[in-house]
Amino acid sequence: MKSIIFDKIGTPTDTLKLTDVPTPQPGPDEVLIKVIASPVNPSDIKFVENLYGIRPHLPSGAGFEGVGIVEAVGESVHLRAGMRVSFTSIGTWSEYAIAPQRSLIPVPDAIPDDVAAQLFVNPFSAYAMVQEAKVPENGWLMLTAAGSAFGKLVIQLCTMRGIKTIGTVRRDDLNDELRALGLTEVVNTETESVSARVKQITGGEGVTCVLDAVGGHTASEALKCLGKGGTMLVYGVLSGQEPAFNIGLMIFRELTVRGFWLSDWMRRVDSQTRQDVAQNVIQLLASGKIQLPVEASYTLDQIAEAVEHAERPGRWGKILVKP
Structure with missing residues (x-):
């Protein structure tokens, strides 16, 4: 073969x-x-x-x-x-x-x-991370690299749950498509101050959770967007660069930064949770409620x-x- x-x-x-x-x-x-x-x-x-x-x-x-x-x-x-x-x-x-x-x-x-x-990889990760984010209905979730296949899934899942989303992009060519999927706000990391824009969008409150796949400067700026007690889930480092986190910010806003790896998550949760995720993902894909386009x-x-x-x-x- x-x-x-x-x-x-x-x-x-x-x-x-x-x-x-x-x-x-x-x-x-x-x-x-x-x-x-x-x-x-x-x-x-x-x-x-x-x-x-x-x-x-x-x-x-x-x-x-x-x-x-x-x-x-x-x-x-x-x-x-x-x-x-x-x-x-x-x-x-x-x-x-x-x-x-x-x-x-x-x-x-x-x-x-x-x-x-x-x-498996993207749908299960997206479903599990939206669960782990614990953002309430009408709350704010922010995701970096919003135009990725994973990002598009998160946007669709959040839209179905009534969660508002802010997505970062480096180019504006996919903005209309992302908004059509349900993305509430788009922030261009090349032309805008991410933290200032998110503060404006959320009325100064910040977001409940950030899902970061980029690392480097983008992750450092995304941390500033978290509200009191917020969480950043890190699942990639597309930039190849380590972020620099403001420790004072983490202390006084009581922020949490932790990694997410689907393989470990699948081993950690009980079998009923794994079955529930599988059934929900399959139903959403079979019904066409979430899309996985192929280029x-x-x-x-x-x-x-x-x-x-x-x-x-x-x-x-x-x-x-x-x-």
Whole structure:
């Protein structure tokens, strides 16, 4: 089978190679999946660069999630061949992938392949983080990198819950689309003072929670936007730069800054919470109440173009790899 493999750490466009490897066989509690489609997420790229919470064991496959058809099952697996499933694993940019049974989510017919390929990482993270933010109805939630696929999901979820949102952008070309999804206010970090604008928007009260994916100066400014007792949930560092936080501000406003990693959150919460999130996400996607647009699809031999496109600024949808 053909699979994307990397045998050294570095820039994905330089290190990822299309390779012929033996088709693996599932062991106990494992499933062999014929891959239909897999997205290119920031976490996939950070993994190849060895900047993610999971370290690669070289040589390694790449890609963390996808949709496919169950081809074969190992011992103790209670699924049948031929089922369409969303799954997580290491090495989903491949014709076939091995996934643990516990990672599989049967996909309803109402969810198309392009949406099912993205079912886990962004939707589950967005749903879980909006829950963790604990913003009341009619309260304010702020998110950096609002134009990202994750940001668009958060906007849609908050709109359904009656939560007002402020999103930061670096360019104004997606502003109309973001407002159409329900974003209440847009702040351009290149042309406006973020903290001054948020203070104006919220009548000086600040926001209850910030979801930050950027780090650096943007995160430092976003902290100033929190109201008394507010929380910043950090889930990425797209800028590659560490933020500088005002300690006095944290003390006297009683602010909390903590990280969020979906893998740890899924391990930490009870099974009922995980099931509730899965059921709610699937229902929202199946009903079309939240959208997961796709901008372009690439084959395995176009992996360099796929990764380059995924990192291109101003994208309006996800990039998929389709074997």
